[in-house]
Amino acid sequence: xxxxxxxxxxxxxxEDGFLRLLDxxxxxxxxxxxxCRDAAxxxxxxxxxxxxxxxxxxxxxxxxxxxxxxxxAGCNDAAKFVREVDGVRDYLxxxxxxxVNLFWALDRMQKLAHRxxxxxxxxxxxxALLAEAQAIHDEDRRLCRAIGRHGAGLxxxxxxxxxxxxxxxxxxxxxxxxxxxxxxAVEAGKRVHVYADETRPLLQGARLTAWELQANGVPVTLLCxxxxxxxxxxxxxxxxxxxxxxxxxxxxxxxxxxxxGLAILAAYHGVPFYVAAPRTTFDLSLADGxxxxxxxxxxxxxxxGFGRPTSPDGVDVYNPAFDVTPAKLIRGIIFEGGVxxxxxxxxxxxxxGGSETEVGFSDGAARRESRSSRDG
Ligand code: MRU
Numbered sequence: 001x002x003x004x005x006x007x008x009x010x011x012x013x014x015e016d017g018f019l020r021l022l023d024x025x026x027x028x029x030x031x032x033x034x035x036c037r038d039a040a041x042x043x044x045x046x047x048x049x050x051x052x053x054x055x056x057x058x059x060x061x062x063x064x065x066x067x068x069x070x071x072x073a074g075c076n077d078a079a080k081f082v083r084e085v086d087g088v089r090d091y092l093x094x095x096x097x098x099x100v101n102l103f104w105a106l107d108r109m110q111k112l113a114h115r116x117x118x119x120x121x122x123x124x125x126x127x128a129l130l131a132e133a134q135a136i137h138d139e140d141r142r143l144c145r146a147i148g149r150h151g152a153g154l155x156x157x158x159x160x161x162x163x164x165x166x167x168x169x170x171x172x173x174x175x176x177x178x179x180x181x182x183x184x185a186v187e188a189g190k191r192v193h194v195y196a197d198e199t200r201p202l203l204q205g206a207r208l209t210a211w212e213l214q215a216n217g218v219p220v221t222l223l224c225x226x227x228x229x230x231x232x233x234x235x236x237x238x239x240x241x242x243x244x245x246x247x248x249x250x251x252x253x254x255x256x257x258x259x260x261g262l263a264i265l266a267a268y269h270g271v272p273f274y275v276a277a278p279r280t281t282f283d284l285s286l287a288d289g290x291x292x293x294x295x296x297x298x299x300x301x302x303x304x305g306f307g308r309p310t311s312p313d314g315v316d317v318y319n320p321a322f323d324v325t326p327a328k329l330i331r332g333i334i335f336e337g338g339v340x341x342x343x344x345x346x347x348x349x350x351x352x353g354g355s356e357t358e359v360g361f362s363d364g365a366a367r368r369e370s371r372s373s374r375d376g
Pocket of ligand 1: 049054055099166167168171172242244245255257321
């Protein structure tokens with residue numbers, strides 16, 4: 001299934017290699033690619049959501065850092081090169097504040113440059129940075145596949161699944177996180193019907209999730225955000241699965257604005273609410289979600305959401321791009337090592353500390369728990 005997916009981003013090799021990004025602001029009407037040859041174009045693409053979704057932002061930023069410093073790859077002053085790395089790192093880190101994958105990827109690149117600087121030539125450091133960005137990209141493919149395998153185990157034949165925003169192939173290297181669970185379930189022969197919230201104000205659910213699922217032949221029904229309660233009440237949904245932009249040490253999870261409300265609705269209706277995210281989305285430096293920075297965006301996204309004014313001139317607008325869902329509303333976090341359930345500081349620390357085989361969090365336990373609460 002992934003082979004038919006339109007790639008959100010791709011490194012194009014060559015003398016003057018570049019990052020090719022799918023401009024997601026134009027979907028679903030137009031499939032157009034953007035060629036990024038310097039850090040400023042990558043910064044703008046992240047800031048404007050041409051590339052978006054936490055893992056894809058991290059991958060783009062890693063390539064962006066390499067693109068930003070490669071002009072100095074021929075110099076023989078390692079200290080100067082590393083200062084440039086630091087500057088480009090800080091510059092790209094200012095493109096968006098919430099998705100921790102951005103900082104994780106940039107810091108990984110920066111650390112590598114610092115480590116190599118003492119003993120390696122500048123051209124070799126530059127090559128290593130490109131290889132590191134490609135490694136981050138490749139790793140994300142594997143993480144998404146593993147998330148899909150674990151997430152699919154939570155779904156049964158005939159399930160309806162509600163999702164919010166886009167946590168699919170477009171938001172990652174290719175397979176997605178929340179949508180990976182659905183793709184893997186479908187690949188395993190289960191019939192799954194997806195309900196996609198349109199996700200105001202920028203309509204990632206309508207423009208991206210509905211488009212991506214349609215393109216991959218997965219049945220999808222589009223909902224306005226305010227219809228979720230009714231759809232849950234009607235019993236059409238057996239699981240809610242969303243992605244994440246940053247997960248604090250205790251499991252509190254930042255994701256697209258509207259996710260928190262959906263988690264409350266799911267709890268009220270006894271429907272299990274899952275978060276799907278790789279370990280690169282966890283921020284263990286934050287004890288809980290209160291300190292997660294929430295991006296505030298341009299009021300025009302709300303007042304001119306459909307290409308024309310939809311409100312009176314001068315009206316006051318509040319436009320946070322994300323909200324934080326408390327851990328206690330999350331039945332399980334699906335990551336590449338399994339399903340963390342219950343969600344709390346101890347289980348997360350244990351899960352992230354172990355390798356895949358060591359993690360003692362079985363999909364079966366989370367599934368049994370969710371089924372019994374649903375049936376009961
Ligand atoms: O503002 P966006 O479109 O970047 O927000 C994206 C989301 O909220 C996704 O759910 C999240 O990044 C997870 S993507 C696998």
